[in-house]
Amino acid sequence: MDWEKFLALWCAVWAVLAPAGYGMALAGATRAQRTVRxxxxxxxxxxxxxxxxxxxxMSVVISYRDATSDEKVTVxxxxxxxxxxxxxxxxxxxxxxxxxxxxxxxxxxxTPQ
Numbered sequence: 001m002d003w004e005k006f007l008a009l010w011c012a013v014w015a016v017l018a019p020a021g022y023g024m025a026l027a028g029a030t031r032a033q034r035t036v037r038x039x040x041x042x043x044x045x046x047x048x049x050x051x052x053x054x055x056x057x058m059s060v061v062i063s064y065r066d067a068t069s070d071e072k073v074t075v076x077x078x079x080x081x082x083x084x085x086x087x088x089x090x091x092x093x094x095x096x097x098x099x100x101x102x103x104x105x106x107x108x109x110x111t112p113q
Contacts, residue, residue, distance in 0.1 A: 036103075039112045040064030040096040043074070045088045057084040064096050066103045073103045083110050 024030055044061040063074045075096075077085065085094070085108065095109035 034100050035097050036067045036100050037095065037097045038064045038067060040094045040108075042088055042090055042092045042094060045090060046076075058086065058088045060085055060088050060094075062094055062096065062108070068101065075104065075106055077108055083108055085110065 025033075028034075040062040041064070042060050043063050046059040046061065057077070060077050061074060062077060063072055065071070066073050093112040095112050096106050097109065098104075098106040
């Protein structure tokens with residue numbers, strides 16, 4: 001294949017993908033736009049399991065309200081979901097994000113926002 005044909009094909013692929021991505025962003029169909037962000041509170045700080053997380057995270061129990069059903073959701077973290085929690089106390093606010101309609105597929109962040 002000639003370099004000119006390869007370059008033309010390369011430009012054609014990006015010329016199709018760029019408007020498609022822009023259209024998805026306008027329609028609100030990107031992953032970041034579908035993510036629900038909530039503020040959770042640490043309910044309990046637990047002792048790490050023997051042989052648990054080696055990344056230095058703390059095991060905590062977090063509760064937050066689901067945005068769609070307004071039910072209280074309680075989840076646990078063993079230092080494996082999202083950012084590692086290195087400082088924890090009962091009542092501390094933690095940022096929780098999850099896909100819309102799936103509150104147990106969560107990710108944690110150290111900042112509440």
